Amino acid sequence: MSEEILINVTPQETRVALVENGMLQEVLVERTENRGYVGNIYKGKVVRILPGMEAAFVELGLARTGFLHVSDILSHEQKIANGHDGGVEKRTPHIAELLRPGKDVIVQVVKEPIAAKGARLTTEISVPSRYLVYLPGSSHIGVSQRIREPETRDRLRTLVENAIQEEDMKGGVIIRTMAETAADEEIVAELKYLKRVCSRIKKRMKDPKVTGEVHTELPLTFRVMRDMLPENIEKVRIDSKETFNSAVEFAREFVPELEGKLEYYPGERPIFDLYSIEDEIIKALGSKVPLKSGGYLVIDPTEAMTTIDVNTGGFVGRKNLEETLFKTNMEAAYSIARQLRLRNIGGIIIIDFIDMGDTEHQRQVLRTLENALARDHAKTSVNDMSPLGLVEVTRKRTRESLQQTLCEPCPVCEGRGVLRTARTVCFEIFRELLREVRQFEAKEYMVIASQVVIDMLLDEESSSLADLQEFIGKPIKLQVEPSYHQEQYDVVLL
Ligand SMILES: [Zn+2]
Incomplete structure (x- = not known):
């Protein structure tokens, strides 16, 4: 399996395409204007205390001050103590006892600023990586609840504890679900990476010349380099010299295995024309997906879930009916796995395969779907086929879907x-005219509508319009409004 990453950079956006064996599998898009602030760390200054709200406003160097509530100042340990201490009730301190105006605080954004509200802040800093979350202000080693096996939990905890001692690090670590299948070396390498990131933050905190932002969550290009497994990747091509140069620097420092695989792409052809990526993205926004032997999928994302309908194409002969249905369902199983990744569809997905009589065929279709989904970076689970032939798949939603990123209703x-x-x-419009005539007196009437509706009133519906005009006894004028869509119109009294 050869994996290639292509990165297209413009001042407005960065787009990343993951291609496997010449076929586009994943697309990630980051728009420059809404890169967001979540995860960023700031050296802030308290500007105001709000004793009634038990909160403080903190100057960050952004358009608006951030909001820090007393409950977000407590350390991890204090929170645990407050929660578990059954005997003595500990008193939560008041905001004024913890902060005063003019004081410097290190804060991290946990919620984006929205409309008139400033960013929501915490002093409990956390720096995520692929397998771990580093908590410099804590000493707690936690394991994700989703890692179930006690032996695995113990092994990972011991591994991280030893590595922390060996690296002489302070702080706590949360071991993320993805660590379950990671190699020990990968986890240790990540801990070292987090150590370097945090020592850089500390240096910037201490530097009196530095104000505002001291750590920025990685832009897309670097996040991809951080989160992809380097041994699977053959090369990473980037069409911007500037981004390429910074990617080389980033790789040298954080993912040395990738450095030799980075390539600057100065090509004449736009980079996303390779492997027809641009076309594939447009197709991935449509609902219909053709299958090789004539059938097709219809993908319908709704608010609660996504439904996928599998259809045979056109007439299916009775002779090899079962074989044809089986073949279509098998093609659909492969195609669905790819589409879920490509479109980044998360949550509950209900697949309506074509009914098949043969239970062995049903089993094979399910197994094919499971195997194809195993290549997905997101966690998926497949339930058995229901008596009605429905298969429920869940896929962990990590980001917005491609459609949510690129489209609006x-x-x-x-x-x-x-x-x-x-x-x-x-x-x-005819009915509306009659309604107006009954209610109001007017010398004449004017219908304002889109070109296509006015055209029809002047052509195919012209005799109806003439009849109506005669019935009303007043002239009806027509006017095209180019900005109106087909369903939009006005009836005006003159
Ligand atoms: Zn529409």
Whole structure:
């Protein structure tokens, strides 16, 4: 399996494509304008204490001050003590006892600033990596609840405890779910990486010349380099000289295995024209996915879940019916696994395979789906086929889907996916005219509508319009409003 990463950089956005054996498997997009602040760490200054709210406003060097509540100042240990100490009730200190205006505080953004609200802050700093979260202000070693096996939990805890001692590090660590299948060396390498990141933050905190931001969550290019397993990747091609140079520096410091695999792409052809990536992205935003032997999928993301319908193409002969259905379902199983990754669909996914009589065929389709999903970086689980032939898949949602990133609900159809026809709108206009005539006196009437509706009123529906005009006894004028969509119109009294 050869994996290649292509990175397209413009001032407006960075896009990353993961290609396996010449086929696009994943797309990640980061827009420069909404890169966000979550995860960033600041050297802040308390500007105001709000005793009533038990909170403080903190100057960060951003457009608005951040908001720090007393409950986000307590350390990890203090919180545990407050929670578990059944005997003596410990008193939560008041904000004024902890902070005063003018004091420097190290804070991290936990919630983006929205509208008039500033960023929500915490003093409990955490720096994530692929397998670990480093908590410089804690001494707690925790293991993700989702790692179930007691032996695995113990092994990982011992590994991290030993590595922390050996590296002479202070602070706590949370071992993330992904560590379950990681090699020991990978986890230790990550701990060393976190140590370097944190010593850099500390240096910047102490430097009196530094104000505001002391640590920025990595931009997309670096996050990808941090999160992908380097041994699987053949090369990383980047079409910006500047980003390439900083990627080389980043690799040298944090992912040395990747340095030799980085390539600057100065090509004549846009980098996303390679492997038809641009076309594949557009296709991944549509609902219909064709299958090789004529069938197709219909993918429908709704708010609660995504449904995927498997269909045979056109007429299916009765002779080899079961074989055809089986073949279509097998193709669908491969295709669905790829589409889930490509579109980054998360949550509950209900797949409606074509009904098959043969239970062995059902088993094979399920197994194919499971195997194809095993290549996914996101965690997935597949449930058995229900009596109605439905298969429920869950996929852990880590980011917005491709559609959520690149699209917005259609303002014309408001998500229905269909529009009332021009003729339906013409008939609505006739009814509206009659309603107006009964209610108000006017010398004449004017219909303002889209080009396509006005065209129909002047052509196919012109005799109906003439009849109506005669019935009303007043002239009806027509006017095109180019900005109106098909369903939009006004009836004006003159
Ligand atoms: Zn629409």
